[in-house]
Amino acid sequence: MAGTIAAYCSVGSEPDTRGLLFALWKRGSYVLLPVLLPDGDLDWASYEGPDSLAAGPRGLLEPDPAEPRRGPGAIARADLVIVPALAADRRGNRLGKGGGSYDRALARVGGLVPTVALLYDGELLDEVPAGPHDVRVRLAAQPQEGIIRLA
Numbered sequence: 001m002a003g004t005i006a007a008y009c010s011v012g013s014e015p016d017t018r019g020l021l022f023a024l025w026k027r028g029s030y031v032l033l034p035v036l037l038p039d040g041d042l043d044w045a046s047y048e049g050p051d052s053l054a055a056g057p058r059g060l061l062e063p064d065p066a067e068p069r070r071g072p073g074a075i076a077r078a079d080l081v082i083v084p085a086l087a088a089d090r091r092g093n094r095l096g097k098g099g100g101s102y103d104r105a106l107a108r109v110g111g112l113v114p115t116v117a118l119l120y121d122g123e124l125l126d127e128v129p130a131g132p133h134d135v136r137v138r139l140a141a142q143p144q145e146g147i148i149r150l151a
Contacts, residue, residue, distance in 0.1 A: 032075070
């Protein structure tokens with residue numbers, strides 16, 4: 001029953017989030033989507049339905065440029081954060097695409113806010129590479145296993 005949900009619009013081979021975004025929006029949740037900034041950090045803007053998306057840098061879909069930007073700190077006000085991942089491990093380390101954008105964003109999220117990596121089955125591993133700048137997620141969601149709490 002989260003009121004504000006920070007999520008992302010999937011691209012390429014990522015688990016599809018478009019139906020999820022639409023369902024959350026239709027039920028009345030305030031859905032924030034990332035906007036990639038030139039320095040690699042993430043700004044946030046509200047999702048206003050499937051027709052409100054526009055092409056962004058690196059093949060990403062982002063909220064229409066006319067939608068007001070809420071600032072990089074907007075993620076700190078989310079009740080739930082859903083993030084992309086190529087894989088994750090049982091300690092909560094997440095393997096992204098290497099830009100560090102989500103690590104910077106996740107560093108702004110409070111300790112009690114659920115952070116969920118969306119994975120395909122088989123992408124929750126015993127260990128993924130992690131460095132000191134990597135920020136762990138608290139949960140993983142997979143089609144067969146459902147939601148899994150990470151250590």
